[in-house]
Amino acid sequence: AQTVTQSQPEMSVQEAETVTLSCTYDTSESDYYLFWYKQPPSRQMILVIRQEAYKQQNATENRFSVNFQKAAKSFSLKISDSQLGDAAMYFCAYRTAFSGNTPLVFGKGTRLSVIA
Amino acid sequence: NAGVTQTPKFQVLKTGQSMTLQCAQDMNHEYMSWYRQDPGMGLRLIHYSVGAGITDQGEVPNGYNVSRSTTEDFPLRLLSAAPSQTSVYFCASSYSRRTYEQYFGPGTRLTVT
Numbered sequence: 434a435q436t437v438t439q440s441q442p443e444m445s446v447q448e449a450e451t452v453t454l455s456c457t458y459d460t461s462e463s464d465y466y467l468f469w470y471k472q473p474p475s476r477q478m479i480l481v482i483r484q485e486a487y488k489q490q491n492a493t494e495n496r497f498s499v500n501f502q503k504a505a506k507s508f509s510l511k512i513s514d515s516q517l518g519d520a521a522m523y524f525c526a527y528r529t530a531f532s533g534n535t536p537l538v539f540g541k542g543t544r545l546s547v548i549a
Numbered sequence: 550n551a552g553v554t555q556t557p558k559f560q561v562l563k564t565g566q567s568m569t570l571q572c573a574q575d576m577n578h579e580y581m582s583w584y585r586q587d588p589g590m591g592l593r594l595i596h597y598s599v600g601a602g603i604t605d606q607g608e609v610p611n612g613y614n615v616s617r618s619t620t621e622d623f624p625l626r627l628l629s630a631a632p633s634q635t636s637v638y639f640c641a642s643s644y645s646r647r648t649y650e651q652y653f654g655p656g657t658r659l660t661v662t
Binding site: 437439442468475476477478480483524528536537538539540541542 | 582584589590591592593594597607637639641650651653655656658
């Protein structure tokens with residue numbers, strides 16, 4: 434079974450600075466998807482960024498980018514120019530690409546605080 | 550589109566009571582699932598469905614029942630609530646293809662006393 438590990442329960446960053454959240458995963462599959470979800474205090478789960486394992490290029494969405502290291506099974510999230518609105522729980526998640534009918538496997542989350 | 554909707558948003562139950570958490574989506578998604586979120590545990594899969602009439606268990610299915618009679622609805626039933634079921638419950642849905650994004654409902658905070 435696949436597992437996802439987020440080793441940093443809490444992180445903090447100064448406003449306008451850059452922070453990197455870590456995620457590692459364990460799988461024997463070669464084709465899969467990786468995600469970062471943001472959960473603000475409103476509780477809503479918001480997709481931040483996704484990465485297809487067969488793509489070597491790292492995904493980027495505005496201030497959010499990932500460092501995908503397939504051989505190392507690592508998938509970190511970099512937030513540039515941090516803003517107060519970035520304060521939230523961040524979850525790393527894995528989904529097999531073998532079939533569309535598969536659930537997400539989540540890490541335990543990293544709580545990010547942004548200091549003004 | 551309303552997306553994924555969940556009702557109620559909050560609920561307090563006494564031990565032994567039963568209730569149904571409702572989940573509906575209007576995106577014609579084949580795949581639907583229920584997760585529970587507990588502090589320090591992330592989101593854990595309870596049950597999921599790959600289409601009407603088809604359901605399967607996830608990581609933590611005990612104490613919960615599901616059914617999927619229509620594509621749109623995927624209710625989660627607690628037959629005899631226990632304090633260990635105090636949690637936040639999320640419903641999610643997605644297309645049944647080699648796609649990726651799951652869409653989440655707003656969650657239901659359940660407290661069992």
